[in-house]
Amino acid sequence: MGKKVGIIGVGHVGSTTAYTLIQKQIADELVLFDKNEKIVEAEINDLIQGQIGNESTVRIKGNDLSQLASCDVFIFSAGKIELLAGGADRFEELSFTKKVVEEWAPKIKASGFNGILLSVTNPCDVIVRYLQELTGLPKNKIFGTGTSLDTARMKQAVGEGFGVHPNSVKGYVLWEHGETQFIAWSTVRIAEQQVANGLSAEKIEYLEKEASAAGSRIFLGKIYTCYGIANQAAKITKAILTDADVVIPVSAYSESEKLYIGQPALIGASGIKKTFDLTLTEDEQLSWRRSVEKIKEMYAAI
Numbered sequence: 273m274g275k276k277v278g279i280i281g282v283g284h285v286g287s288t289t290a291y292t293l294i295q296k297q298i299a300d301e302l303v304l305f306d307k308n309e310k311i312v313e314a315e316i317n318d319l320i321q322g323q324i325g326n327e328s329t330v331r332i333k334g335n336d337l338s339q340l341a342s343c344d345v346f347i348f349s350a351g352k353i354e355l356l357a358g359g360a361d362r363f364e365e366l367s368f369t370k371k372v373v374e375e376w377a378p379k380i381k382a383s384g385f386n387g388i389l390l391s392v393t394n395p396c397d398v399i400v401r402y403l404q405e406l407t408g409l410p411k412n413k414i415f416g417t418g419t420s421l422d423t424a425r426m427k428q429a430v431g432e433g434f435g436v437h438p439n440s441v442k443g444y445v446l447w448e449h450g451e452t453q454f455i456a457w458s459t460v461r462i463a464e465q466q467v468a469n470g471l472s473a474e475k476i477e478y479l480e481k482e483a484s485a486a487g488s489r490i491f492l493g494k495i496y497t498c499y500g501i502a503n504q505a506a507k508i509t510k511a512i513l514t515d516a517d518v519v520i521p522v523s524a525y526s527e528s529e530k531l532y533i534g535q536p537a538l539i540g541a542s543g544i545k546k547t548f549d550l551t552l553t554e555d556e557q558l559s560w561r562r563s564v565e566k567i568k569e570m571y572a573a574i
């Protein structure tokens with residue numbers, strides 16, 4: 273049996289994730305779902321052509337609910353990105369995406385799907401909680417991409433600021449995948465040295481602005497983003513399918529607050545194997561509270 277990944281919503285994010293999973297040889301089989309039948313057919317054909325000449329071939333099926341139960345991972349990336357055109361907060365997509373959850377959660381439940389559900393759809397921390405509640409999937413088996421993308425963007429900004437490759441920057445962006453996200457400077461290191469040590473408040477503020485602009489610059493240019501998030505979704509999917517036990521900042525369930533929020537988590541075949549208690553500075557504790565309150569407020573709007 274090969275590794276089978278389902279993707280619902282094959283717009284910019286879903287289709288790029290499918291392509292990334294193929295090119296990195298992470299999945300053996302894909303099942304694509306979208307309310308737009310033409311998109312599914314077109315993407316299947318394009319993805320088949322996109323792997324001609326590759327050493328292995330990924331089988332791809334479309335809009336077949338009978339395939340859902342046998343998916344090892346199901347990626348939820350349905351939405352309507354044009355609602356965020358003009359630079360609106362990700363919250364603006366909620367009135368649309370909550371309905372997609374209400375449509376799909378019963379189908380996922382009825383299918384007997386027993387794999388890991390990875391949610392990308394915005395607002396990420398709110399949608400993943402709603403999906404968990406409506407599907408009833410165990411909380412370790414459903415989580416969101418959370419601040420994995422924001423962490424990559426922070427690494428880009430800090431790397432560029434210090435003339436170092438982003439892969440050599442360690443550390444995390446935590447909490448909401450949204451406006452209240454927080455660069456945990458106490459965790460950000462290059463060659464084990466804390467980057468924030470000795471930095472002026474102006475330089476820190478500059479790097480924070482650069483990290484946050486790393487996303488909006490792309491969005492304002494093309495009105496969607498796809499490669500960065502597809503890379504994170506593929507990396508997380510690989511960690512699940514290979515039982516890799518890697519630590520990635522994702523939107524994981526917080527028992528203390530009873531909600532999903534971006535934090536480092538150990539990811540393997542059973543989904544989230546554990547989260548980590550972080551030693552937080554006073555500022556970081558305040559930022560946690562701000563994010564928790566914002567996520568609660570957004571959830572209340574459902």
Ligand SMILES: NC(=O)c1ccc[n+]([C@@H]2O[C@H](COP(=O)([O-])OP(=O)(O)OC[C@H]3O[C@@H](n4cnc5c(N)ncnc54)[C@H](O)[C@@H]3O)[C@@H](O)[C@H]2O)c1
Binds near residue numbers: 350352
């Ligand atoms: N978490 C992150 O870091 C991150 C990053 C980028 C985008 N996103 C989010 O991912 C989602 C997708 O972004 P995109 O750029 O691909 O959007 P998009 O508008 O290009 O594509 C969304 C797709 O979902 C499909 N869809 C909508 N309603 C559906 C339904 N009821 N059933 C099945 N399919 C349905 C649409 O037909 C479309 O093909 C958005 O919510 C976006 O905000 C999250």
